[in-house]
Structures are given as C-alpha cells and as structure tokens.
Amino acid sequence: MTSTAPAGRTDGIIAASRRKAETAEKAARAAITKLRRSGNAITVAAVAREAGVSQHYLHQHPDLGPLIRSIRNANTTPANTQPAEPSQSGIVSVLRARIEAQTQERRELMQRISALESEVSTLRGALAQAQARLSYGRKC
Known part of the structure; x- marks a missing residue:
C-alpha cells in the first residue's frame, strides 16, 4: 500500500516519532544506570517505572529487552561463585545483549x-x- 500524503506532511510526523523514540531509549538507559547505582533489582518493570515507558516498549526494543534480561540473569549468580568485577560484568552484559x-x-x-x-x-x-x-x- 502506498501513501498518497505529500512528503512534507509526513516528514514532521516521522521526525517527531524519531525524537520520541530516542527520548524513550535515553530515559530507559538512564533508568538502568540509576537502578544499578542504587543497587536495586533491574527488571523490565523497574526500568519501565523509572523511565516512564511501557514494559511492552522495553520487551520489543531490539537492544533494551536483551540488555535488561542479561543484566538480570548476571545478577542471579549462584552464591558459591564469585561474580566478575561489576564494571566488567556490566560491559560483558551489554556486549552480549548487543550481539544477541x-x-x-x-x-x-x-x-x-x-x-x-x-x-x-x-x-x-x-x-x-x-x-x-x-x-x-x-x-x-
């Protein structure tokens, strides 16, 4: 299906949509950082609450969903194992999420x-x- 709306009408809508998506992503990443620094559990629900975005948005985002899951899984390390240095495990989690x-x-x-x-x-x-x-x- 092709659009019959002139390009000028849709350019503004597309730009606004991109800005909104960028703002939501920045807010979610800032929420993850804030939750990590405060020592709170990093879950989709917690990040959504902190960032003011929906849980659905986080689950559907190609980077944020896997990132949150990998951080959550990394934080559920068995008690008898020694976790990696926090900054290293965070980097590894982020990189694994990006690879996924x-x-x-x-x-x-x-x-x-x-x-x-x-x-x-x-x-x-x-x-x-x-x-x-x-x-x-x-x-x-």
Missing part, C-alpha cells in the same frame, strides 16, 4: 534478502515472458 540483537537482526535481514531475491527472480521471469510476447507480436 545484532544476530537476530542479521537473521531477519537474511530472510528479507532471500524473499527479495525470490521476488526479483519471479519478476525477471515475468519480464522475459512479456518481452517474448512483444517480440512475437512484432514478427506477425
């Missing part, structure tokens, strides 16, 4: 590429048939 998100994004992009390649192949076949009909019509 990028791996998922890569999978989705590969699926999209495959679908587009299939569509291109179908369209090339249709084009070849149309060209053949045109050239046959000219010969008659």
Whole structure:
C-alpha cells in the first residue's frame, strides 16, 4: 500500500516519532544506570517505572529487552561463585545483549534478502515472458 500524503506532511510526523523514540531509549538507559547505582533489582518493570515507558516498549526494543534480561540473569549468580568485577560484568552484559540483537537482526535481514531475491527472480521471469510476447507480436 502506498501513501498518497505529500512528503512534507509526513516528514514532521516521522521526525517527531524519531525524537520520541530516542527520548524513550535515553530515559530507559538512564533508568538502568540509576537502578544499578542504587543497587536495586533491574527488571523490565523497574526500568519501565523509572523511565516512564511501557514494559511492552522495553520487551520489543531490539537492544533494551536483551540488555535488561542479561543484566538480570548476571545478577542471579549462584552464591558459591564469585561474580566478575561489576564494571566488567556490566560491559560483558551489554556486549552480549548487543550481539544477541545484532544476530537476530542479521537473521531477519537474511530472510528479507532471500524473499527479495525470490521476488526479483519471479519478476525477471515475468519480464522475459512479456518481452517474448512483444517480440512475437512484432514478427506477425
């Protein structure tokens, strides 16, 4: 489905939407930092409350959801094991979350590429048939 609205009308809406998303992400990251510094549990509910965003937003965000889960899982270390230095474990958690998100994004992009390649192949076949009909019509 294509939009018939002039580009000028939608540019402002798109820009506002991007600003809102950036603000929500910054607020969530600041909430995670604040919760970590205060020693409070880092859960989706706690981050959502602190940041003023919905839990759904955090679960659906490609970076924040995995980040919160990895921090929460890292903080549930068994009592008989020695946790890594807090700054190192935080960095590792963030990097693992990024890797997870990028791996998922890569999978989705590969699926999209495959679908587009299939569509291109179908369209090339249709084009070849149309060209053949045109050239046959000219010969008659």
